[in-house]
Structures are given as structure tokens and as C-alpha cells.
Amino acid sequence: MISGAEIMVKCLEAEGVKVVFGYPGATICPFYDKIYESSIKHILVRQEQNAAHAASGYSRCSGLPGVCVATSGPGATNLITGIATAYADSVPMIAITGQVKTDLLGRDVFQEADITGACEPFVKHSYLVTKTEDLPRIFKEAFHIASTGRKGPVLIDIPMDIQTNKIEDFHYPETVNIIGYKPNTRGHAVQVRRAVEAIKKSRRPLIVSGGGVLSSGVKLKFQAFADKTKIPVISTMMGIGVMPSDSDMYLGMLGTHGKPVANRALHDADLVIVCGARLGDRAVASPDQMSENTTVIHIDIDPAEIGKNVKTEIPIVGDMKNVLNMLNEEIGDYVVPNQWQETVKNWRKSFYRIPPKFDGFVEPRALVAQLSSMLRSKAILVADVGQNQIWCANNFMIREGRFLTTGGMGTMGYSIPAAVGVKFARPSRDVVVVCGDGSFQMSMNELATIAGNNLAIKIIIMRNHRLGMVRELQDMNYGSRHSATILEGDPDFQKIAEAYGIDHAEANSNEEAEEIIKEMVKSDKPFILVCNVYPDTPSI
């Protein structure tokens, strides 16, 4: 005989799960009792939302679905923001929640919450398990759904008696058969041919790379395609890192907070190939950002994204990996017209401008621009949300590493817990967090997780005593009435670091900050660097 809780652990093992992030509670105790004796490492976070963010960071850097666990009621509801973040960012994740016993369901008992109902808009799929026998099939399906098609979070809500009930035998299914779920990953050959014809006819083609290129794991082939065809590339926030920042073909991030040259390119292009991007309002705020006659080719694994935000002439549904192979073959040795190449070359010259410095402060954009050269080439930068995110998105000179941020949901407090997950996925890489003093305080409780597991995560706090991005909005649109954007009562972050036993330093100039960074990357311990930033430093 085998209990539901044992089955849950065995399912995770069968899926090759090495680490889960979570927070226990009464209704998930049977599972915690079994994971205690398993080979799977459990990382105790300090709030459930951060378990989901850690699972997201883990997933984005390992390519495997991240797993987070919480108890019923408040534990489960705390997960929601993390689940919604993974959903908006298309990150594969399995969220496991305990639930009250099946005979108590719906009676509003202690720590009961209808979490499958509450998460409905934010999950790719969800299960409320009603029979222990169903657990293996549900786990198999959940991992399959989360990690195929357009990736996303799947929630499994498991009542306590389902975990304690025993059944005869455990057998993990080898295949899944979900009649309504057969994502189309192969691109349509005729559409690809039409796309290539259109590209060859165009004079100023442009690629927009999105997060889909990264989740398809096709980065290097994508770079080779751009290099071969000389089609310039701009990227959405989620697509940053698809191209190395120093590539001649790369013109930076588009959108409200993007690079002027990227937006200029989008405006001037007569053909745009959108690759794995949904082009939300922050990327293309209004249709007039593109010329009316621009031909749009949209490649996406999710047919619902095509034509949703931008009018599309040639839709191609499929996995980037397959579609790119087909495009590559079909396009042969095509190279874009010389004139467009020259234009792009000229734009590249104004790609990076040195921002003015203020005495006694760190200039964050200049520091981020220098950061990459102080790290190893595969470094992973995790940015939070707000001005720090924009400074990083536009100035971090990415090489072979990754840039992680929540471009879809924009959840403040993401960076520190996500970095925890990243470090478990890629322990040998440099992992650096850049956050603001606002976002740091949203998840500084996770310093305990970092210290407790001695994770060599380097945290750079850009302190301006403001909620900088909202304050900037207030300056532009609300007559500089700084309603609730001045951070009063901030603690001394160095003392906070001290309390957790984490090494720390403070910098008031870029020279000082760079000296400290060079030292901090050498150690295999966590580090907090507080950079004092001039409060009026703009986002762009």
C-alpha cells in the first residue's frame, strides 16, 4: 500500500524534479512528511509568493518546470501573485497546494480557500484532486501541459485525505492523452514560403524577438539567422538576451521605455517579423508606431496571440525552433538590401549614450552598462520592476548569459526570490540582482533563504528613496504631486544585511561601486551593495 503523499513525491521524482520551493502548513503536512525522506531538496522560503517566484527563476534558467508548494487557504492565496506572474511571462510551473479534507470542502472551514477557482484566470490549467488513484495521471498531465505549447503554470490542489489515503500500487504513466490539448508546433510550410517571399520583396525588414525565442531554446540558431540574413533585430523586454548586446544586428528594446533607435527601426521598417512576442501595450502602445503599409509576419506557438494586438498579414503558428529551421532553409542565402544595412549601421552608432553624472551619487545606467564587463560572460542578471528594470533592460551589455525580469506581469519584489531559483538552477553562474529600494523591501525577507542556503547572489540596490518610476509618471502626468512615492522610514540596508550575516558595502560614485563589484564577484557568498542614486535620474 502506498499513500497519496508518497505518490506525490514519487511523481515529482519521476519527472526529474531535484528541488522544490515552498512553505508548509497543516493540510500539506502529509506531503512534507514524505519529501523529508526523499532525494528532492526542499527550499523553505519566507513567504509563499516567493516560492512561486523562485520556481519561476529556476524554470527560466533550467528549462524545466519549477515546482512550488504551499498549504491551503492563506498559503495558497499568497501563491497567486507568483502564479499570475508566471502566467503573464509564459513560464512553466507546477504549483502544489494542500486543501482541506474532501468531506469539509465548501464548508468555509479553517484555512479553506477555493484556490482552483481563484486561480482560474492565471493558470494554464488546474486540478482539484478528488481520488488518490488520479494523482499519477494528474501529475503527468500537469507537467506535460506546463512545459509544452505556450508554457505556463498548472495548479494541483490536493485535499489532505487524498494525501493520506492509501492505494494498492504506484504506476507513473508514460504517456498522456488529453483529447483537447494537442498544441501545433510544426509551422505551416505554405505560410513559411509566403513569409520568405514577403521578406525577399521587402526593402527594410526587421525582426522583433520575444520571450518565445528563449523558451523555445533556439537562441543560437536565431542569432545565426540574423547574422546570415543581416535582418536587424529589436526585442521586447522578455526577449532581451536573444541577441548579444554588442551584435551589429541588434538595436535594443522597443516600446515606451525602449531605445529610440529600436522604435525608429519599427517605425521605418516595411516588414516586421514578430517572433514569440505578444506585443503588449508597453511594446507597441499605438498602431501608428508602425507604418500603415508594414507587412507583419507573426510567428507564435499560441494561435490566440496572432492578430490579438497587431494586425497580421502572414500568421505562422508553431514552435520557434521548427519555424526558424524552415525559414532558414527557405530563405537560402538572402541578405537584406545594402541601403537598409547602412541605415542600421548608422543607428548602431547612437545605440549607447553616456548619461550625465551627478557628484556624490552612482549613475545607475552607466553602472549597469559596465556591470557585464565585471562578470563572467554567462552571468545572469535579474532585474526587479520599476526604474531599475528599465536601466538594466537598456544598458546591461548581455553576452552569453541571461536577463530575467517580469516583463509580462511587472511584479515588484520578483528579483530576489527569482534569483534564489536561478542560483539553484545554475549554481556555477554569476547571479546578480538589481533592484530599487522599493522592490528590495518587498522581498527582503528572502535574505534569510539566501543566507540559510549560502547562495552567492549579489544584490545591488539602487537607492533613491523614491518609488522612482511612479514618481516619474507623477512628474509627467500629475503635476509633480508626489502622492505616496517618497519612501519614508527606510531602514539602514547595511544593518539589515548585517543582521542576516551577509557581506555588504555602500557606494556614492561609479568608481567606488565598480571597485566593490570587482571584489564581491570573487567571493562565493551573498553580497549586498547599496548604491545611492540621484533621485531625479530618469528611466531612459
Next chain:
Amino acid sequence: MQYTLSVLVENHAGVLSKISGLFSRRGFNIDSLAVGVTSNPDVSRITIVANGDEYVVEQLEKQLNKVIPVIKVKCLTGGEFISRELILIKVHCAAAKRVEIIKTAEIMQAKIVDVAPGCVTVEYCECTNRINTLIDLLRPYGIREIVRTGTIAIDRGNTALSV
């Protein structure tokens, strides 16, 4: 424009809420929704009548297809199809008006299913337009109560929607 969509779904608890939630969440307007099991007991068929432009209906179909327990989505509008609703109408009916009301029902091929002093109940199974016509004809007598199902619909001819 009004669209009629047929959706085949896995016959599980919770599927209906996933679908109706999708409509409100994405700001789509539903005129009616009807659910029932098909010849295959594992599969239910949902008929949705919705209003919107081409963009809305395209999005609707795509978003419905993304719901995991949704097996198939077909927009019937565009082809020829038969649609039916069932309605029960309780009408005020003084003894003097009874024959008149019964005659009206007969002309429309509706059935009288209950008669009591002061009222009659009419049952009618037809397409939305004809049902509305009957309501208009009965309104002058004084309608006390209306119960109406959602629309169900099926393709004309040999085409059949199945898993």
C-alpha cells in the same frame, strides 16, 4: 453581429465555470449559453450565442480552444444551421380571452400545457425570432412569467460535429 458557436468539452465538473469565466474576463458578451451531454457520455456540447465583430469572434474561438478541456470549437454562423430555444410563457387569461389565446398559440404551432382560472401556460420550441414573435403576440394579454432556455443549434445537412 450575432454568432452561434458550438463547443465540445470534456464532461467534467468545473468546465462550465472555466468557459463562462473566460467570457466575462475578456469582456465578451454572451446572449445565451446551453449545455448538455452528447451521444458520448464523456463529452458535453455547449452552444453559445454571442455578439461582437469579427475580431471578437476570432478571439473568442481562439481563447476557447486554449481551455484544456475544450475539444472542439465551431462557429455555425456562416453555414446553414437550425437553432431552437424552448420557452414557457404564463399569460393572464380571463375566461373571455381564453379562446383567443388558444387560437394564437395554434397559429404559431405552440402548445397549451397548463390551464388554470385566470391564466394559461404556453410551451413553444422554435428559433429565437419566432419565439420573440409569440411573446409579442401574447404581451397584450399580460405576461406573468417567462422561462426560456439557451439556444441550441445544429448544422443542416450531412456535416456533424463530433470528437
